[in-house]
Amino acid sequence: MKISDIFETKSKTVFSFEVFPPKxxxxxESVYGKLEEICALKPDxxxxxxxxxxxxxxxxxxxxxxKIKNDFKVEAVAHLTCVNSSKEDIDRNLVQFKECNxxxxxxxxxxxxxxxxPKKEFMYAxxxxxxxxxxxxxxxxxxxxxxxxxxxxxxxxxxxxxxxxIDAGAQHLISQLFFDNSAYYRFIExxxxxxxxxxxxxxxxxxTNKKQIERMVSMCGASLPAKFAxxxxxxxxxxxxxRDAGIAYAVEQIVDLIANGVDGIHLYTMNSxxxxxxxxxxxxxxx
Ligand code: FAD
Numbered sequence: 441m442k443i444s445d446i447f448e449t450k451s452k453t454v455f456s457f458e459v460f461p462p463k464x465x466x467x468x469e470s471v472y473g474k475l476e477e478i479c480a481l482k483p484d485x486x487x488x489x490x491x492x493x494x495x496x497x498x499x500x501x502x503x504x505x506x507k508i509k510n511d512f513k514v515e516a517v518a519h520l521t522c523v524n525s526s527k528e529d530i531d532r533n534l535v536q537f538k539e540c541n542x543x544x545x546x547x548x549x550x551x552x553x554x555x556x557x558p559k560k561e562f563m564y565a566x567x568x569x570x571x572x573x574x575x576x577x578x579x580x581x582x583x584x585x586x587x588x589x590x591x592x593x594x595x596x597x598x599x600x601x602x603x604x605x606i607d608a609g610a611q612h613l614i615s616q617l618f619f620d621n622s623a624y625y626r627f628i629e630x631x632x633x634x635x636x637x638x639x640x641x642x643x644x645x646x647x648t649n650k651k652q653i654e655r656m657v658s659m660c661g662a663s664l665p666a667k668f669a670x671x672x673x674x675x676x677x678x679x680x681x682x683r684d685a686g687i688a689y690a691v692e693q694i695v696d697l698i699a700n701g702v703d704g705i706h707l708y709t710m711n712s713x714x715x716x717x718x719x720x721x722x723x724x725x726x727x
Contacts, residue, residue, distance in 0.1 A: 441515050442579035443544045444611045446484050447639040447703065453727040454641060454704030455720075456517075457481075459508075459711050460489040461500035468500055472507065477713035479512035481720045487517035487546055487581075487614070487706070502533070506540035517581060518542050520572075521550030522562035530568070534575050546581045546614065547572055552591075564601075566608035573609040582610030584640065586618045586627035590661055599630045612638050614706045617645040617656065619689075620665045621696050641704035642697050646690035646715050648683040650676060687715060691722045698726050 446454060457478060462471045479486065486508050490501045505516040520533055537545065547568040552558055562568045565582055572578050582605045585598060592598035602613075613636075618624055624642055631640065647653050653672060656662060664672075668689060675682040694705050705723075709716040 443485055443515070443517060443581060444579050446515065447612060450484070453698050453702060454484045454639070455723070455727050456485045456487065456641065456704060456706050457483045457709045457716060458487045458489065458643075458706060459504070459709055461504045464500075468503060471504070471711060474711050474713050475504070475508060476512055478709060478711070478716050479508060479514045481716055483514060483707075483720075484704075485515040485517055485544070487519060490519035490521055490548070491550070502536045502540050502542065505537075505542050510541060515544065516542060517544040517546050519546040519548060520568070521548045522565070522568040523550045523552060523558045524556060525562065526559050527561050527571075530562070530571065531575070534572065534578075537578075538576060543577060544579045544581070545572060546583065547610065548583055564604075565610075566601075566605045569605060569608040569610050579611055580609050581612050581614055582606070583616065584613040584627075584631075585616045586624045586642075587616070587661060587663060595627075595630060599627075599634045599636070602631065603634045603636055606636055606638055610638065612703075613640045615640060615643040616660050616662070617643045617708055618662050619647075619668045619693070620663055621693055621700075623663065624697070625700065639703035641706040642702050643706045643708060644690050644693055644697075645708035645710075646719060647672070647686040648710075648712070648715060649679060649686075650682065652710070683715075687718050687722075690719060694719070694723050695726060698723070 462468060488501050488505045501518050505518040508514050509516040518537055547565050549565040569580050572580055584602055588595045588598045671685045675685050707719060
């Protein structure tokens, strides 16, 4: 099923997950048990990252997405980045997706890595969206940034660039994680002003350990509201309490987003069945 159809036919808030493939050094089967548990929660779809944890992981995106869709019977979205890819690399991926029955793609530029000269064929995600559209019957999603993408000059330029991605074929959007819902609501207002009318899912990451918070803030520049920082500080030395507080904070964010009419919630599960289950149990009747 296409993700656009899920948005069109659902009478409730769409609820989806993100997972990542294991590193090359671990056998691919090492995540199957966790994936099966996560799939058993029956989200509307699961997206699978591409190369975000190192280059060796790339080719496993299709394999994991295929396992989710064809064996565990949950709709899957494969992430695909383009800035360091040639047209041939992209073609190879698209052929693989078709062979594995994957027709939903999250089209991304990918990060520009210091010391690696981008291959100039796809400069932006919008270039990839445009190309994918010519290559088959794919449903295309794009990424968006409630607190503005790190390279954008300002929030106006960022949302105008986002509009280009929609015009190039992105049919719905998934947001970067954030901890401050008011930043998300301001972003939604900007998208409306820019004439962006596609469904937008809010990316929520339940923070369950201190290292993860530091990594996330440095990687995606998400601001930490004082309330959140205080909770994290209080349970700094108590891992289980910190995990439970992180889950509770995410649930509170989700309840507020649903009450405010969000199109969907995309949960960054970090491959944790425990976290995915706790959150699903807490919000499933509210969707
Ligand atoms: P773009 O939409 O191309 O935007 C990049 C920058 O260029 C922005 O500053 C934008 O304002 C600007 N821009 C865009 N179009 C134009 C234009 N036409 N002219 C001028 N400027 C323009 N990374 C991975 O490596 N693997 C993953 O699996 C992955 N999954 C992700 C999932 C989500 C939901 C999100 C939010 C991010 C993910 N990322 C992933 C990270 C992503 O690759 C980076 O954030 C990357 O830096 C930007 O990708 P993009 O697709 O948003 O880029």
